[in-house]
Structures are given as C-alpha cells and as structure tokens.
Amino acid sequence: MRLLFGAACAALTSTCLASPGYLKLDIERRTPSEPRLVRRQNSDGSVDTVLTQNTNKLEYLVNITLGTPAQHLAVTLDTGSSDLWVPAASAPLCKKGGCDNGVFDPTLSSTYTVVDQDGFNITYAAPGDSDAGDWATDTLSVGGSTAIKKQQIGVASTLFDPHGVMGVGFDTNEANNPSSEGVYPSVMDNLKSTGIINRLAYSLYLNDLQANKGAVIFGGVDTTKYTGDLVALPLQEGPEGIVSEFYVTLTSVSFTDETGKTTQLSPDGYAQSVLLDSGTSQTLLTDDVFNALANGFGAVGIGQGSYVVPCRFAKINGTINYSFGGDGGVTIKVPVSQVVGNQDFTAENFADESGGCDFGFGPPIGGFSIFGDTFLRSAYAVFDISNSVAALAQAAENKADTSSIVVIPTGTTIPGATVTATATGTQIPDAEATEEPAVPSASVQGTSLVLAGTPTFNIGVQSTASTAAAAASTSSSGRANAAAPTAALLGLGLAAGAMVL
Numbered sequence: 001m002r003l004l005f006g007a008a009c010a011a012l013t014s015t016c017l018a019s020p021g022y023l024k025l026d027i028e029r030r031t032p033s034e035p036r037l038v039r040r041q042n043s044d045g046s047v048d049t050v051l052t053q054n055t056n057k058l059e060y061l062v063n064i065t066l067g068t069p070a071q072h073l074a075v076t077l078d079t080g081s082s083d084l085w086v087p088a089a090s091a092p093l094c095k096k097g098g099c100d101n102g103v104f105d106p107t108l109s110s111t112y113t114v115v116d117q118d119g120f121n122i123t124y125a126a127p128g129d130s131d132a133g134d135w136a137t138d139t140l141s142v143g144g145s146t147a148i149k150k151q152q153i154g155v156a157s158t159l160f161d162p163h164g165v166m167g168v169g170f171d172t173n174e175a176n177n178p179s180s181e182g183v184y185p186s187v188m189d190n191l192k193s194t195g196i197i198n199r200l201a202y203s204l205y206l207n208d209l210q211a212n213k214g215a216v217i218f219g220g221v222d223t224t225k226y227t228g229d230l231v232a233l234p235l236q237e238g239p240e241g242i243v244s245e246f247y248v249t250l251t252s253v254s255f256t257d258e259t260g261k262t263t264q265l266s267p268d269g270y271a272q273s274v275l276l277d278s279g280t281s282q283t284l285l286t287d288d289v290f291n292a293l294a295n296g297f298g299a300v301g302i303g304q305g306s307y308v309v310p311c312r313f314a315k316i317n318g319t320i321n322y323s324f325g326g327d328g329g330v331t332i333k334v335p336v337s338q339v340v341g342n343q344d345f346t347a348e349n350f351a352d353e354s355g356g357c358d359f360g361f362g363p364p365i366g367g368f369s370i371f372g373d374t375f376l377r378s379a380y381a382v383f384d385i386s387n388s389v390a391a392l393a394q395a396a397e398n399k400a401d402t403s404s405i406v407v408i409p410t411g412t413t414i415p416g417a418t419v420t421a422t423a424t425g426t427q428i429p430d431a432e433a434t435e436e437p438a439v440p441s442a443s444v445q446g447t448s449l450v451l452a453g454t455p456t457f458n459i460g461v462q463s464t465a466s467t468a469a470a471a472a473s474t475s476s477s478g479r480a481n482a483a484a485p486t487a488a489l490l491g492l493g494l495a496a497g498a499m500v501l
C-alpha cells in the first residue's frame with residue numbers, strides 16, 4: 001500500500017515520495033580517532049608510555065537531521081536504550097573539537113523548544129558513562145524520512161560520549177523524563193504514528209568486520225541478508241522483572257576449532273537471559289563461560305574489562321557457536337575473525353610479533369550478560385517491540401549490495417520466521433554479579449605487555465614469540481595488574497532507567 005503524507009506532498013519533493021511501509025537506514029562502522037600514547041605507571045613507580053589505539057569501541061552510526069533548518073549529525077544506533085540524545089554545540093568537549101560526528105546548536109533552530117531545562121541525564125552501564133543536559137523537542141528526520149515534528153530529545157552539554165545515541169528500545173525503558181505519563185513517544189513510536197512503519201519492529205544487519213556498511217530497516221526484513229530461517233525468541237524479563245528490553249534465552253556456547261573439534265563452554269541445562277545490545281562493543285558472558293573462553297584463547301586482562309590476544313588469532317578458522325531458545329532454537333556461528341578486534345598494542349609493546357588485539361569479550365558488567373557487536377555482526381536480528389519478540393538467523397556474509405525487503409505488517413508474523421523457540425532464561429543472581437573472572441591480567445616488562453596465558457584451545461598459527469612471552473610472564477607475575485593502559489571500553493549498555501526501575 002502506498003501512503004502519502006499530508007498536503008506538502010502535492011509538490012512531490014523527494015521527502016514526499018510515498019512510503020513503502022519501511023525505512024532503510026545505512027549504518028556506518030567507524031574506528032575512533034588516531035592511535036595515542038598512553039601513560040602508564042608501573043608498580044615500582046616508573047612510568048612507561050605504550051602506544052595504544054582506543055579501538056575496541058567500534059562505532060555503528062546512523063545519520064539524522066535535527067532542527068529547522070536541518071543540522072546533520074551521526075549518532076550510535078542503540079538497541080539497548082530508548083532515548084535520542086545529541087551533543088550540544090556549547091558542551092566543553094565539543095568546543096574543544098572533541099565531538100567528531102556533528103553537534104547540535106539549538107540557537108540555530110527555529111523549531112526548538114525546551115521541555116525541561118537540566119532535566120536530561122542518561123547513565124549507561126559502563127563506569128562513569130553518563131550524558132546530561134536539557135530535555136527538548138525539535139523536528140527530526142532519519143534516512144531522509146518524512147519529518148517527525150516535536151520529537152523529544154536530550155541535548156547534552158555535560159558529555160562522557162563524544163557523539164549522540166539513538167535508542168531504539170522499548171519506550172518503557174526511557175531514561176528519566178518529565179512527562180507525567182512516565183514515557184514520551186520515542187523515535188520508534190513516532191515512526192509508527194507518522195505511518196512510516198506499521199509495527200514497532202525493525203531488523204539489524206551490522207555486517208562483518210571486512211565491510212564498512214550495514215543497515216537497519218525500520219518496519220522491514222531483508223531476506224537476502226541471512227541464511228537458514230529466522231527463529232522467533234520470546235523476550236525474557238529484565239532484571240526489574242518486566243519485559244522492556246531485548247533479553248533472549250541463550251542455551252549453549254561452544255568453540256569449534258579448525259579441525260572440527262568442539263569444546264562445550266556452557267554447563268548442561270544452561271539457560272541465561274542475554275541482552276541484544278548494538279550499543280555495546282563486546283560480548284559479556286557469564287563468568288563460567290567467559291573464563292573457559294578467555295583461557296582457551298590465552299587472553300589477558302588489561303584493565304577496565306578489556307582483554308587482549310595476539311593479533312594473528314584473527315586468522316584462525318575456529319567458530320564460537322551460540323544456541324538460543326533451546327529445542328527448535330537457532331545456532332549462530334561467530335567466526336573468530338569477527339571477534340579479534342583492532343590492534344591495541346604494536347609488536348614492540350606486546351610480547352607477540354603480531355601485536356596485541358582486542359578480544360571482544362568480557363565478564364558480565366554489573367551482573368548483566370550483554371551480547372554486543374562482537375556477536376551481532378554474525379547475526380541477522382529482528383527486534384519486534386510490539387510483540388515482545390526477537391528473531392535471529394545467521395547473517396549472510398558481506399551482502400551489502402543485495403536487497404529484497406519484505407514489509408513487516410501489523411499483527412504478529414515476522415516475515416521469514418516460522419518457528420518460535422520458547423526456552424525461558426534467568427538473570428545472573430546478585431550473589432554472582434561481583435565475582436572476579438578467573439582470567440590473568442597482563443604483566444609488564446620494560447615497555448611491553450606480557451602474555452600471561454598459553455591458549456588451551458587448538459589455535460593453529462603458532463608463534464615462537466608467544467612461548468618466550470609465556471616464560472617471561474612467570475618472572476614478572478608479581479606485577480600483574482600494573483598495566484591499565486587505556487580508557488578503552490565498553491560501549492553503551494543499559495540506560496539508567498532500566499537499572500533503577
């Protein structure tokens with residue numbers, strides 16, 4: 001069905017073209033800024049500098065415009081939160097040139113209205129990560145869509161994050177807001193109420209690490225972007241006891257090496273609720289699974305929940321297989337090449353000739369198991385807020401240029417999903433939330449980070465340097481934890497609203 005939008009469309013301008021019932025938006029993956037030298041104090045008081053690149057926080061950005069006339073910004077697309085906020089041009093960080101994806105200047109917009117001065121404050125799960133300022137409304141356009149008038153937004157002048165976020169979760173998970181109803185119409189709600197989409201649902205294809213471009217399709221599914229069938233998974237209750245986030249039931253995790261040998265990493269009867277969150281870079285596994293996986297790879301901690309492995313591990317042919325939903329469920333195979341991230345340490349600063357690369361996993365933060373980009377890159381995911389369902393299939397690799405989009409209609413069917421897998425999952429008990437993972441920290445020798453572990457998995461590509469490093473680490477083991485090289489880290493987890501409800 002073709003929809004038309006109001007009188008202005010008589011002019012048939014490009015924004016007035018009939019809506020096909022969905023809205024496709026490109027997602028761009030970016031690696032933040034240049035490598036930088038990080039000062040590091042050793043336990044004996046001496047100071048080294050280590051070349052590091054704060055790169056495990058890969059960014060997945062979409063373009064929006066705000067205000068009249070339109071101001072252009074790129075913001076993180078975040079399935080794990082529900083507010084749209086942008087950095088204010090007046091923020092000290094932006095004035096220093098630290099806001100690399102555009103800023104919003106309310107004084108230049110004739111349609112800008114303040115709703116609650118200083119009332120906006122969103123806090124994400126990563127330590128210290130909050131952004132605060134005013135609640136306001138203004139005209140929004142995403143992907144050249146029909147303008148959404150009076151979209152409520154946060155305009156942040158106190159920044160932790162250098163660019164804004166478009167949360168596309170449940171409106172019931174919005175951050176603190178002044179509306180007496182408790183929620184305000186989110187971007188998702190307004191895409192539906194303006195007739196751009198039929199249902200509060202969208203599909204996400206981040207695409208693999210070798211590609212720079214993925215897509216989110218509001219109101220549609222692209223059947224060329226996955227293999228096998230989509231399997232529907234009823235959403236599970238979050239920590240606050242209601243369904244207001246994309247928690248699905250993870251029932252098995254295993255590693256299959258290049259010879260086909262499989263090591264089971266999760267215990268029998270495993271049924272863990274995990275949050276599908278595009279705003280987090282890593283995959284945060286329960287401690288038991290994380291320990292088995294990290295030690296299998298000989299990963300070492302570098303502080304703040306970050307772990308590194310030799311970069312050459314990116315070339316091995318193993319996969320990490322995740323099963324969801326129990327019987328009749330779906331298995332997503334994540335190649336190791338998709339989880340060994342960018343280089344954090346050069347060969348000179350790391351005890352392996354291939355350098356040290358980000359290992360895309362961590363222990364649960366604040367007791368939440370979060371499945372971020374190092375998982376989502378290998379999945380095609382449909383997020384259906386209206387029916388509290390997420391559907392998953394194996395992503396087809398690097399299919400940026402194909403397209404066959406089916407509209408998600410009103411009602412409950414998800415195109416391509418015929419099976420529903422219903423295993424229920426539980427949250428991590430509070431008692432286990434503060435456990436320290438049993439994975440060694442990197443130690444320091446001279447200006448090098450030293451590997452403390454030897455992989456227990458069959459990793460293939462071996463290197464003499466790693467053996468030397470393992471020996472060296474023994475002699476300096478008393479200095480474990482000395483290295484905390486960077487404020488690398490975790491992207492956006494849960495909105496504060498979710499944590500205090």
Ligand SMILES: *[C@@H]1O[C@H](CO)[C@@H](O)[C@H](O)[C@H]1NC(C)=O
Pocket residue numbers: 026027028061062063074
């Ligand atoms: C966003 O806009 C910029 C500038 O027009 C363009 O270079 C970039 O490719 C766009 N990104 C996406 C994801 O559409």
Ligand SMILES: *[C@@H]1O[C@H](CO)[C@@H](O)[C@H](O)[C@H]1NC(C)=O
Pocket residue numbers: 121122123130131132133158
């Ligand atoms: C926002 O909230 C966080 C968490 O409560 C707090 O630490 C921070 O100081 C607040 N920011 C502002 C600018 O009020």
Ligand SMILES: *[C@@H]1O[C@H](CO)[C@@H](O)[C@H](O)[C@H]1NC(C)=O
Pocket residue numbers: 258315316317460461
């Ligand atoms: C991985 O598999 C590819 C294709 O089968 C093969 O060419 C390559 O040599 C393998 N790499 C390793 C390290 O075994």
Ligand SMILES: *[C@@H]1O[C@H](CO)[C@@H](O)[C@H](O)[C@H]1NC(C)=O
Pocket residue numbers: 254256260262319320321331333
């Ligand atoms: C995991 O995925 C690999 C690669 O597709 C496959 O060979 C293996 O059989 C899978 N293992 C399990 C336990 O499903």
